[in-house]
Amino acid sequence: MNLTLPALGPALPEIVILVGALALLFLGAWRGEAARPVVDFGAILLLVLAGAIVVLLPGGTLSTFGGSFLLDPFARFLKILALAGAAAALLMSFDFLRAEKLERYEFGILVLTATAGMLVMISSNDLITLYLGVELMSLSLYVMAAIQRDSVRSTEAGLKYFVLGALSSGMLLYGASLVYGFTGTVGFPGIAAAAKAGSLGLVFGLVFLFAGLAFKVSAVPFHMWTPDVYEGAPTPVTAFFAAAPKVAGIAIFVRVAIDAFPNIVPQWQQIVIFLAIASMVLGAFAAIGQRNIKRLMAYSSIGHVGYTLVGLAAGTPAGVAGVLVYMAIYVAMTLGTFACILAMRRNGEAIEEIDELAGLARTQPMVAFLLGALLFSLAGIPPLAGFFAKFYVFLAAIEARLYALAVIGVVASVVGAYYYLRIVKLMYMDEPKAAFEPMARPLGFVLGITGLFVLLFFVYPAPLVAAAQAAAQSLF
Amino acid sequence: MTIAALFFYLYAAVACASAFMVIAARNPVHSVLFLILTFVSAAALFVLLGAEFLAMILVVVYVGAVAVLFLFVVMMLDVDFAELRQGFLQYLPVGALVGVIFLVELVLVLGTWAVAPEAMRAIQAPIPPLDQVSNTQAIGRVLYTTYVHYFQLAGVVLLVAMIGAIVLTLRHKENVKRQDVGRQIARTRAMSVELKKVEPGQGI
Numbered sequence: 230m231n232l233t234l235p236a237l238g239p240a241l242p243e244i245v246i247l248v249g250a251l252a253l254l255f256l257g258a259w260r261g262e263a264a265r266p267v268v269d270f271g272a273i274l275l276l277v278l279a280g281a282i283v284v285l286l287p288g289g290t291l292s293t294f295g296g297s298f299l300l301d302p303f304a305r306f307l308k309i310l311a312l313a314g315a316a317a318a319l320l321m322s323f324d325f326l327r328a329e330k331l332e333r334y335e336f337g338i339l340v341l342t343a344t345a346g347m348l349v350m351i352s353s354n355d356l357i358t359l360y361l362g363v364e365l366m367s368l369s370l371y372v373m374a375a376i377q378r379d380s381v382r383s384t385e386a387g388l389k390y391f392v393l394g395a396l397s398s399g400m401l402l403y404g405a406s407l408v409y410g411f412t413g414t415v416g417f418p419g420i421a422a423a424a425k426a427g428s429l430g431l432v433f434g435l436v437f438l439f440a441g442l443a444f445k446v447s448a449v450p451f452h453m454w455t456p457d458v459y460e461g462a463p464t465p466v467t468a469f470f471a472a473a474p475k476v477a478g479i480a481i482f483v484r485v486a487i488d489a490f491p492n493i494v495p496q497w498q499q500i501v502i503f504l505a506i507a508s509m510v511l512g513a514f515a516a517i518g519q520r521n522i523k524r525l526m527a528y529s530s531i532g533h534v535g536y537t538l539v540g541l542a543a544g545t546p547a548g549v550a551g552v553l554v555y556m557a558i559y560v561a562m563t564l565g566t567f568a569c570i571l572a573m574r575r576n577g578e579a580i581e582e583i584d585e586l587a588g589l590a591r592t593q594p595m596v597a598f599l600l601g602a603l604l605f606s607l608a609g610i611p612p613l614a615g616f617f618a619k620f621y622v623f624l625a626a627i628e629a630r631l632y633a634l635a636v637i638g639v640v641a642s643v644v645g646a647y648y649y650l651r652i653v654k655l656m657y658m659d660e661p662k663a664a665f666e667p668m669a670r671p672l673g674f675v676l677g678i679t680g681l682f683v684l685l686f687f688v689y690p691a692p693l694v695a696a697a698q699a700a701a702q703s704l705f
Numbered sequence: 706m707t708i709a710a711l712f713f714y715l716y717a718a719v720a721c722a723s724a725f726m727v728i729a730a731r732n733p734v735h736s737v738l739f740l741i742l743t744f745v746s747a748a749a750l751f752v753l754l755g756a757e758f759l760a761m762i763l764v765v766v767y768v769g770a771v772a773v774l775f776l777f778v779v780m781m782l783d784v785d786f787a788e789l790r791q792g793f794l795q796y797l798p799v800g801a802l803v804g805v806i807f808l809v810e811l812v813l814v815l816g817t818w819a820v821a822p823e824a825m826r827a828i829q830a831p832i833p834p835l836d837q838v839s840n841t842q843a844i845g846r847v848l849y850t851t852y853v854h855y856f857q858l859a860g861v862v863l864l865v866a867m868i869g870a871i872v873l874t875l876r877h878k879e880n881v882k883r884q885d886v887g888r889q890i891a892r893t894r895a896m897s898v899e900l901k902k903v904e905p906g907q908g909i
Binding site: 233234235240247254294295297298333335338339342345349357358361362364365368369371372375376378387429430433 | 813814847850851853855859862864866869871873
């Protein structure tokens with residue numbers, strides 16, 4: 230009779246974050262709001278510490294908990310990305326929350342639990358771990374969306390996200406139960422061994438599983454919640470939503486597709502191609518009419534998820550490497566842009582109208598330059614980082630003979646460039662409006678780093694691309 | 706047909722019928738009572754499968770706690786469900802269409818029911834034989850060792866739900882008198898009683 234604990238080492242980042250979150254929760258409950266600065270600082274420290282542990286753990290592929298938890302190079306790459314995104318979003322939130330009188334020590338703790346959920350998702354190697362990770366992340370996100378509880382919009386965002394999220398979890402579970410029923414196992418390697426072409430029931434489960442996952446990454450047609458939630462939630466929460474959870478969602482999408490269903494590629498490939506095309510096209514066209522910059526970013530993120538899925542649709546190591554590079558660059562671009570959005574304050578009030586950015590080049594030339602670079606990059610204009618992100622996924626799609634998909638992607642990208650460039654035109658060509666308040670230091674820090682990354686990526690892209698290729702190779 | 710199969714069809718039929726009644730009953734209290742009947746039937750099915758631990762957990766947790774809580778909520782909130790159902794007929798055609806599509810898909814799935822041989826092996830392999838280990842022990846062995854993270858993560862999910870409920874609803878009201886034991890004990894006579902010398906015939 231074997232009653233020993235499995236090795237806990239591979240799960241150390243998650244354990245550190247959760248134990249730390251519990252300690253900070255105790256501190257907060259004991260000291261009240263006086264503990265908030267300590268909790269905020271501690272939360273960032275824990276995220277950095279977890280990132281350091283991910284780097285320092287012995288290399289190669291580690292597996293524990295009966296094979297249901299995997300720490301391979303793929304997981305390491307995405308975990309570091311998710312942790313960096315979460316830490317940056319948390320760092321950017323402090324000034325905004327203080328100005329809006331939303332400072333609660335629970336905010337940092339919810340960021341920690343959500344991040345722990347993402348790490349579990351990224352490492353999951355069976356359906357139960359996957360589901361628990363998804364729920365841990367989603368539940369924290371629902372609460373964060375509604376954290377401005379005296380605002381009707383924030384409450385509505387939280388409620389909408391919760392109801393639709395619960396529905397998508399139901400679809401995910403239904404799909405998981407069908408997959409389990411037709412393969413007799415929940416572990417991805419076991420599913421891969423049992424999943425052969427020709428079993429319609431298994432494909433049925435696969436469709437439901439993908440529908441649930443598509444909801445979590447807000448791919449069309451499961452995107453309906455995104456604009457409303459992004460607009461209604463407080464801006465730092467939106468910045469958090471747009472960065473780290475997407476990384477985790479895409480990670481699990483790739484792992485389920487590549488690890489669990491490698492023998493029925495044509496069956497899931499057509500689903501992913503449809504999701505990619507629909508997301509790219511809707512992201513490009515629906516964003517054109519937006520006046521609110523958070524709604525615009527919501528449609529922008531839908532479009533970018535579409536481009537990322539192009540890499541997955543290829544289903545090759547090059548495609549997955551493209552997905553990883555895309556996610557890294559997307560997180561940088563999104564965080565930088567949100568740093569600018571968070572800095573849009575006038576007379577102590579947050580401003581969300583795009584037109585208010587008019588003439589920013591004359592009032593804040595440095596911010597306008599960096600925001601302009603980020604927007605050009607989001608549009609995918611060379612030689613900025615966003616171009617290379619798109620380049621790698623489209624190249625992988627062409628190598629996999631998905632010519633139509635690549636062409637539609639490029640066309641959508643051109644259409645999408647319109648609304649990014651319109652903001653640049655507003656900033657540089659139009660008459661200036663009253664100046665914004667000077668940017669808070671953490672925002673300037675994040676904007677500077679992401680802006681430089683986006684501008685100078687083309688000089689030395691090798692480390693990121695090589696890391697992504699090594700990570701992608703570990704899946705196949 | 707053996708007795709076990711007979712009971713299986715009996716409980717399965719009761720579970721399906723009462724599940725239907727949960728959404729069909731006019732009175733929400735009846736809905737919850739039918740929900741309890743569904744749970745009990747499902748528990749009976751577990752007993753037939755030899756999983757008595759899961760059956761008892763289902764009864765204790767779902768019937769004993771969750772469903773009774775539902776009942777409390779339904780009775781206390783006094784929601785007018787008849788009014789909520791006003792648009793029911795209006796949406797019936799669309800709903801029926803979706804239902805028919807799902808039914809056709811399900812029939813297609815069942816029509817090509819094929820379980821991979823690997824699946825059968827996976828099902829038969831890891832379970833320890835019933836005559837050596839009871840299923841309670843079997844679950845306990847893996848739940849607290851190999852798969853301890855399932856258990857812990859589920860606990861964290863519940864904790865987050867609790868934090869969320871407190872964050873979103875708890876309000877510290879001003880001017881509400883609360884008991885503060887430390888302050889009560891630290892109170893001295895000098896802090897609370899003030900002696901006033903009142904001159905005769907003058908009042909305070």
